[in-house]
Amino acid sequence: MTHPLLDLTPLTPAHFAAVERRVAALLDTEQDVVIMQGEALLPLEGCVRGGARPGSTALNVVTGPYGRTFGNWLRECGATVVDLQVPFHGAATAEQVERALAEHPEIDFVSLVHAEAATGNTNPVAEIGEVVRAHGALFMLDAVASVAAEPLLPDAWGVDLCVIGAQKAMGGPAGVSAVSVSARAWERLAANPGAPRRSYLSLLDWKERWIDTGRAALPHAPAQLEMLALDACLERIEEEGLATRMAAHASAASATRSGALALGGGIEPYVYSARDAAPVATTLRTPTGIDAAALVADALAADPSVPLIAGGGALAKEMIRVNHYGSDATQRAVRSSLAALGAALRAAGADIDPAAAEKAVSDSWPAIAS
Numbered sequence: 116m117t118h119p120l121l122d123l124t125p126l127t128p129a130h131f132a133a134v135e136r137r138v139a140a141l142l143d144t145e146q147d148v149v150i151m152q153g154e155a156l157l158p159l160e161g162c163v164r165g166g167a168r169p170g171s172t173a174l175n176v177v178t179g180p181y182g183r184t185f186g187n188w189l190r191e192c193g194a195t196v197v198d199l200q201v202p203f204h205g206a207a208t209a210e211q212v213e214r215a216l217a218e219h220p221e222i223d224f225v226s227l228v229h230a231e232a233a234t235g236n237t238n239p240v241a242e243i244g245e246v247v248r249a250h251g252a253l254f255m256l257d258a259v260a261s262v263a264a265e266p267l268l269p270d271a272w273g274v275d276l277c278v279i280g281a282q283k284a285m286g287g288p289a290g291v292s293a294v295s296v297s298a299r300a301w302e303r304l305a306a307n308p309g310a311p312r313r314s315y316l317s318l319l320d321w322k323e324r325w326i327d328t329g330r331a332a333l334p335h336a337p338a339q340l341e342m343l344a345l346d347a348c349l350e351r352i353e354e355e356g357l358a359t360r361m362a363a364h365a366s367a368a369s370a371t372r373s374g375a376l377a378l379g380g381g382i383e384p385y386v387y388s389a390r391d392a393a394p395v396a397t398t399l400r401t402p403t404g405i406d407a408a409a410l411v412a413d414a415l416a417a418d419p420s421v422p423l424i425a426g427g428g429a430l431a432k433e434m435i436r437v438n439h440y441g442s443d444a445t446q447r448a449v450r451s452s453l454a455a456l457g458a459a460l461r462a463a464g465a466d467i468d469p470a471a472a473e474k475a476v477s478d479s480w481p482a483i484a485s
């Protein structure tokens with residue numbers, strides 16, 4: 116008896132290349148797209164270790180936990196790191212980046228996270244890209260949490276290395292990821308003696324052994340199931356329409372934000388301004404005296420299907436994340452999340468208004484979406 120997950124015909128190089136072209140179309144990019152055979156931290160680390168070297172100076176914009184990770188990798192590579200730390204309740208601005216670049220003209224690498232699922236903010240990449248391009252530094256963007264949730268245009272924005280993963284708004288697998296690589300980035304990596312080579316982290320290996328040889332033979336056995344899932348998820352987005360997918364995330368974010376405010380009980384959007392709030396996930400701040408991790412545990416005990424999680428690390432005390440992405444970018448997921456949170460808040464003694472929250476969700480959802 117054949118098994119649908121096990122007895123597969125091998126994934127051909129032509130099929131692999133076709134998935135790359137689908138990713139390129141999703142990103143509206145003319146650059147090379149490399150699909151990496153692991154979760155998105157793989158290309159992110161590959162990009163940092165390929166782009167940074169002793170003697171280089173990197174501007175690392177920190178708007179959440181991933182920025183901190185990039186800073187640590189950059190330092191390990193011997194780069195001097197200028198950290199631009201922005202409060203998690205806001206976003207970085209192009210002016211801040213411009214000022215940092217003016218203060219440190221030697222900066223030759225900029226790392227930025229587009230949207231942060233972990234803190235719920237999103238950064239104005241188009242404007243930041245403009246000042247980075249004017250300065251001439253290599254620009255790396257972590258777009259794992261923004262792709263398919265909000266506009267992402269690496270070529271138009273001057274992004275040299277744009278990393279995506281499929282596991283958030285794309286509603287796809289976590290075990291493969293992709294990066295678009297500009298000609299400038301390839302030159303920079305090739306000129307870096309410390310850039311990973313003959314390594315799982317190496318983008319240059321993929322260039323030499325796959326792209327430059329006409330994509331005729333795969334260098335390793337591909338992660339076949341994950342590649343098939345990525346292909347299926349790209350096909351589904353094409354059928355649904357990327358704009359529709361993004362609109363669902365935008366609606367989920369604004370409905371969660373206004374629904375939480377209407378719910379009351381002292382719960383507030385964690386990100387102060389709606390403009391800085393990421394469409395992929397909404398973070399909420401618990402009222403003083405109510406522990407977010409305990410509140411989320413109560414809500415999940417009542418309804419295990421809701422996409423709620425407490426913030427990571429120290430944020431677990433005060434931050435709730437509503438992960439309304441992928442298959443949860445729906446009115447139903449937002450409603451049930453707010454209902455479960457409301458019940459947990461009431462049990463904790465808070466005065467809440469579930470009907471007002473319901474109404475706020477309906478009012479902020481365009482009639483066409485479900």
Ligand SMILES: *Cc1c(COP(=O)(O)O)cnc(C)c1O
Pocket residue numbers: 154155156181228229230231232233257259260280283
């Ligand atoms: C989710 C996410 C990733 C991927 O990391 P995981 O910890 O595997 O989920 C990378 N960058 C950002 C900004 C993300 O939100």
